[in-house]
Amino acid sequence: MLLVSCKCNSAPEASQGNAFTFDFFAPSCDPRSSFLCLTKGKSWKITKEGKFQCTAQIHNVEDGAASSFSHSKANIVPxxxxxxxxxxxxxxxxxxxxxxxxxxxxxxxxxxxxxxxxxxxxxxxxxxxxxxxxxxxxxxxxxxxxxxxxxxxxxxxxxxxxxxxxxxxxxxxxxxxxxxxxxxxxxxxxxxxxxxxxxxxxxxxxxxxxxxxxxxxxxxxxxxxxxxxxxxxxxxxxxxxxxxxxxxxxxxxxxxxxxxxxxxxxxxxxGSSDPLPKKNQVNAKTQSPFPSLDLGNVTLCLKKDAIENETSDVIVDTIGQDLNLSSGQVSCALLKKAGQKMQEEIKQFKHGLASEGDIIATSGFYLSCKEVYHIVCSTTKWVKQILQSGIKKCLWKASSDGYTSISFPALGTGNLGLRKDEVSQIMTGAVQDFAETYTGPKIQIFFVIFPKDTDTLKAFEKKIDSTSTRLQNSRSPNGKSPGFHDSPDIRKEPAVEIIAPSPEALREAKMWLYKILHIHSGCVQINNNNIMHLSQKDHERLMSLQHDYNVVITEFFKEGRGGIIINGESVGVHCAAVEVEAMLCQAQEDFAHSEEKEMLGDLDNLGQGQQIDRMSNKLYKKTPLIEWDKKDKMKFFEKFKLRVVKVEKIENPVLKELFDLNCKRIQAQPKRLYQCVNAQFCDLTCRVGFQREYAPPKAQRGGAGIYFTSDLRKVTSLWPENEEEYLYIIEAQVLTGTDTHGSPDLIVPPPIGRDPLVCYDSVTDGRDTHIIFNGQQAYPEFLITCTKQGKESYI
CATH class of the missing domain: 3.40.220.10 (Leucine Aminopeptidase, subunit E, domain 1)
Incomplete structure (x- = not known):
C-alpha cells in the first residue's frame, strides 16, 4: 500500500500545514512495477513541478535495498x-x-x-x-x-x-x-x-x-x-x-x-563472533562543543564559523527586492567568495514582479556548496513571518532537491534589524515546525554564527539548550519525542509526500499519481501538444525508451491535438510513461522560457522594455480574490451551473504592455471572453499568454487558432472533457477587431481584399466562438477554478 502524505501552502507566509496520510495504492497492484516508475528520480521531480507546480519527496522507495537507504549518501563511520x-x-x-x-x-x-x-x-x-x-x-x-x-x-x-x-x-x-x-x-x-x-x-x-x-x-x-x-x-x-x-x-x-x-x-x-578489533571505529568524529537538537530525521547543529566557508549542500541568505548581493554583510561575503557570476545569475531573473518570501536558487560557484538559496525579504512589519516562512520553504526545497545538509547564518540580525534572541527563536521554531512533519531521509541543519559575534552565539546556545531540555522532559514513555519520527517512515510503507501551492493543485497531483500508478491494461495515452516542441535528441530518447522498457511508443497529431501512446507490459509502461511526461514537461519549460525571452525582446525592440519593472524570477503573479470581491463572479457563473471554488487576479506587466500595443494597432474595443484550459497550462498561460497548444478545441472548425467563447455554457462542449478534478476557466480581454467566418483550413486570418498582407483580425462561427491567431491579441485577467458537476473522484 502506498501512502501519500500531503502538505498545502496557499500563501507565502503560511506554515507548511498539517500533513495527512492517504491510502493510495491498492494492495492488489504489483509493487515492483509501481515503485519502479517512482524511482525515476529526476523524471519524477520534473513532472510534478512541470504539471502542477508541486514538489514531491519519495520515501521508502528504492531499487530493492534495505528500506532505510536513501538516495543521498549517508554520513556513517564504518x-x-x-x-x-x-x-x-x-x-x-x-x-x-x-x-x-x-x-x-x-x-x-x-x-x-x-x-x-x-x-x-x-x-x-x-x-x-x-x-x-x-x-x-x-x-x-x-x-x-x-x-x-x-x-x-x-x-x-x-x-x-x-x-x-x-x-x-x-x-x-x-x-x-x-x-x-x-x-x-x-x-x-x-x-x-x-x-x-x-x-x-x-x-x-x-x-x-x-x-x-x-x-x-x-x-x-x-x-x-x-x-x-x-x-x-x-x-x-x-x-x-x-x-x-x-x-x-x-x-x-x-x-x-x-x-x-x-x-x-x-x-x-x-556461532558467536570472534574477538572484534580493538579499534572498532575509524575516523570517529570529535564531539562538538556547541549544543544540538536531535529531531527524528532532522539534526540541528550550532557551529561557529564564517558562512562563506561552509561545505553543506546548500547555504541560505536573505536578499532585498532589488536583488543586490552587495547590500548585506552575509550576501556580500558570499558574493566575494562565490564571484560575480552569482550576481549575474540573479540578474538574469530580473524581469517581473518581486514577492516577499520568494526563494531564488543560484549555483554556489566558488563556494563549497552546491546551491545558494536567497530569501527575498525587506524591512517590513511582516519580516518575522516572512523569515520563518522562508526558512521552512528552504528546508522543504532542499529536501525536494535531494540535499541532505543546509546551513543558515543568523538571518535578520543585520539590515532587517531584529534582536538576536528574536532571530534565535524564529529560526529554531522554523526548524521544529519542519521536523514535526518531515519524514524524508536524514537531513542536517547548521546554524552558523560568525566567530566574533559572541552575543548572537550565546542567544542561540540558550535557545537550543532550553528547547532540548523541554523536549527531554516531554518524551513519551517509549523514549521518543512527540511529533518527531526516528526513521524515514516509522510504518516503513512506501510513501509520496506532496507539497502543493494550493488544495486544488494538491488534488490534481494526487489524481495524476493515482492514474500513473494504476496502469493495468498495458497501454497508456498521454495527450499533450508539447510533442511539437520535442527536439531531435528527445525523439532519439523515445527510441531508446522502447528498448529500455520493451514498449512500443507511437506519436500522433490530428486536428490540433497530439500526444503519445505507449504499449507493452505494465511494468515497462509505468516507467516509460513517467519518462515521457518528464520529457514533455521539460520541452514545455524550454518553450515557455524561449517565449519569455522573445516577449521581452519585442518590448526592447519597440522601446518599451524600460517601462517593465524587472525585479524577480517571475513575470507574473496571481492574487486570490477575497470572498466579497469574487461574489459577483460567483453569482454570474452560477447562472451557468458552474460552482466557483477560487478566483485569482492575474498580473503580467509584459503581456499587458504587448496587449496594449496591439490595442493601438487594431483600434477596437476588446471583448470579455473565456477559455477552458487544463491544470498543467494554467500557470503557463499566465506566464507567456495564450498559445494554440495549450487549449485546442474538440474540433478546429474555424481554423488552427486560439479559441474563446462568450458563452460559459460552451466551456464543456467547445473543449474536450478531461479527467481532472476541476474546470479551469480563464477570463480574458480579447481583441477580435474586424472578423469574418472561419474555416477548418485556416492557419492565419484570411485577407480582407486582394492584398494578402491586409488580413482580418480574427474569425468567428457567427455566434459565440471567436478565434485569434496571435496570442498577443488577448490578455488573461482572471483564473476561475470551478468544480465539475457530478464528478466522481478517485481520491
Missing part, C-alpha cells in the same frame, strides 16, 4: 559488529557502513530486473561510480533483456572503491504474503545469494559486500531475509572446495534494524 572465520577459506562479518564508500573487491547492488538505477542504493552506487555503471547496465538489457529474479550480472565499478558491482535481482512479495508465497520467494532469495557468491568466486574476488536484499519495498521480511543470507553463506562454505580462494563475505547496511538482524542471524546460525 563499524564492524560481527566477525567469524567459519571455515579455512571463508570469513563472514557484519558492518554498519555506507556501501558507496565501503572498501571491498565487489559490492552487491539490490537491483530491479531492468537494471534501472533510479533511486535508493542503486542510485547512490550509480552516482558515486559514474556513468559507466548505468551505461553498461543499459547495454546488458539491450543485449539479453531483463534480468530474471534470482540471477546476477556484473558491471565495472567506475569511481567506487571496489573492482566490480554485482547487480542481484531479489524476489518481490506482496504485502501480507501467504506462507506459500514466502516459501517460493525464500527459494529465490537463496538462489540470489548463491549466485552472488558464485560470481564473486568466478571473478576471483577476495571480498564481497552484500546488503539486505529484498527486505525493502519488495516486502520480504527483514528477519527472514537475514536468516536466509546467513544459512546460505554457511551452506556454501561447507560445499566449497578445500583449495578454493579465500573469500570474505561482508553483510553491509547503513541502517540499524538491518545491521541488528544480520548480527542476530549470524550469531544464531554461525
Amino acid at each position: 563499524e564492524i559488529r560481527y566477525h567469524k572465520q567459519i571455515s579455512k577459506n571463508l570469513k563472514v562479518s557484519v558492518w554498519k557502513d555506507d556501501l558507496t564508500t565501503h572498501k571491498v573487491d565487489a559490492v552487491v547492488n539490490a537491483a530491479n530486473e531492468y537494471l534501472s538505477h533510479g533511486a535508493g542504493l542503486a542510485l547512490a552506487l550509480s552516482q558515486a561510480g559514474g556513468r559507466v555503471i548505468q551505461e553498461t547496465s543499459k547495454e546488458i538489457i539491450k543485449q539479453v533483456g531483463k534480468v530474471p529474479t534470482g540471477k546476477v550480472v556484473a558491471t565495472p565499478a567506475g569511481n567506487l572503491p571496489c573492482k566490480m558491482v554485482i547487480h542481484a535481482v531479489g524476489p518481490c512479495v506482496s504485502k501480507g504474503a501467504t506462507s506459500r508465497e514466502l516459501q517460493e520467494a525464500s527459494a529465490l532469495l537463496e538462489k540470489t545469494i548463491v549466485n552472488i557468491l558464485r560470481k564473486a568466486e568466478y571473478d576471483s574476488m577476495q571480498s564481497v559486500a552484500i546488503p539486505a536484499i529484498s527486505s525493502g519495498i519488495f516486502n520480504f521480511p527483514l528477519s527472514k531475509c537475514a536468516d536466509i543470507i546467513a544459512t546460505t553463506v554457511k551452506d556454501c562454505s561447507e560445499k566449497r572446495m578445500p583449495g578454493a580462494r579465500t573469500l570474505e563475505v561482508r553483510l553491509v547496511n547503513n541502517d540499524s534494524p538491518s545491521v541488528h538482524q544480520m548480527e542476530r542471524a549470524c550469531c544464531q546460525f554461525l
